[in-house]
Amino acid sequence: MEKYIEIFKTSYHGYFNYLWKEITHFHWENYFYGLILVSLIVWVLELLFPWRKNQKVFRKDFWLDTFYMFFNFFLLNLIVLIFLSNATAELFNDLLGMVGLELLDFQLLDLDALPFGLGLLIFFLVTDFVQWNTHRLLHYSPFLWNFHKLHHSVKEMGFAAHLRYHWMEPVVYKSILYIPLAIIGGFDVESVAIVHFSALAIGHLNHANLGWDYGFLKYIFNNPKMHIWHHAKVLPKHAQYGVNFGISLSVWDYLFKTDHIPHDGRDIALGFDGDENFPSKFISQELYPIKTKRRNSS
Numbered sequence: 001m002e003k004y005i006e007i008f009k010t011s012y013h014g015y016f017n018y019l020w021k022e023i024t025h026f027h028w029e030n031y032f033y034g035l036i037l038v039s040l041i042v043w044v045l046e047l048l049f050p051w052r053k054n055q056k057v058f059r060k061d062f063w064l065d066t067f068y069m070f071f072n073f074f075l076l077n078l079i080v081l082i083f084l085s086n087a088t089a090e091l092f093n094d095l096l097g098m099v100g101l102e103l104l105d106f107q108l109l110d111l112d113a114l115p116f117g118l119g120l121l122i123f124f125l126v127t128d129f130v131q132w133n134t135h136r137l138l139h140y141s142p143f144l145w146n147f148h149k150l151h152h153s154v155k156e157m158g159f160a161a162h163l164r165y166h167w168m169e170p171v172v173y174k175s176i177l178y179i180p181l182a183i184i185g186g187f188d189v190e191s192v193a194i195v196h197f198s199a200l201a202i203g204h205l206n207h208a209n210l211g212w213d214y215g216f217l218k219y220i221f222n223n224p225k226m227h228i229w230h231h232a233k234v235l236p237k238h239a240q241y242g243v244n245f246g247i248s249l250s251v252w253d254y255l256f257k258t259d260h261i262p263h264d265g266r267d268i269a270l271g272f273d274g275d276e277n278f279p280s281k282f283i284s285q286e287l288y289p290i291k292t293k294r295r296n297s298s
Contacts, residue, residue, distance in 0.1 A: 152231060222247065
């Protein structure tokens with residue numbers, strides 16, 4: 001236990017050093033300024049090409065979503081994930097060590113041994129497919145759905161809604177993603193940065209006030225006209241747990257028949273059944289899953 005406490009302390013110390021360097025040293029894979037730059041670009045696109053022309057520039061919950069964007073991306077998300085990654089790696093190594101194995105024994109593919117473009121593509125596809133399945137799990141599991149409701153409480157779509165989510169979500173995503181990424185070891189910082197910023201840009205666009213579907217590329221990439229149906233309040237009877245679960249790619253939904261775009265969804269109602277009782281303030285939203293569990297168990 002002392003080892004994990006030390007990992008916890010080191011993770012926090014390392015995180016604050018990392019965050020300070022992100023703010024004070026500009027480099028191309030800088031997440032802090034990358035988030036700001038991508039957000040500004042997509043916001044300008046919203047203002048130039050608004051799909052819902054009557055939607056205000058500062059739409060409903062704009063500032064709340066902007067706060068979530070930075071809170072989740074830096075103040076909490078990275079602290080949790082850095083510790084989680086370090087602790088998970090150490091835990092797996094300890095468990096495997098008990099039976100005389102190492103994590104490298106399970107590695108099926110070394111991306112370093114492949115041409116950079118091919119390795120990057122495999123890393124992107126594996127990451128996106130695992131996240132697509134995790135996203136489905138957030139909808140199908142009643143326990144996890146209580147956390148995911150926060151993201152679906154958005155009533156007007158805009159780029160910042162992309163990062164409105166409960167802090168527990170990235171814990172679930174990264175925990176499930178850890179083993180598949182260990183199996184395809186060898187990805188480097190550059191690969192992670194490219195995939196990360198691609199997902200960030202696509203996610204911002206998916207939630208933006210834009211009426212784009214990218215033409216024939218809509219069958220490959222997730223897009224605003226597809227993703228708005230994921231946030232639809234009224235779901236088809238055959239898909240009450242949700243539709244269009246794609247993160248960056250739409251291809252998984254088309255392959256596994258979870259796609260649903262019945263018509264132009266520009267003005268559909270967003271949310272979920274009972275969302276009128278969902279809290280509107282940050283602290284209450286973060287505590288919602290805990291309070292809901294207590295009510296259900298009492």
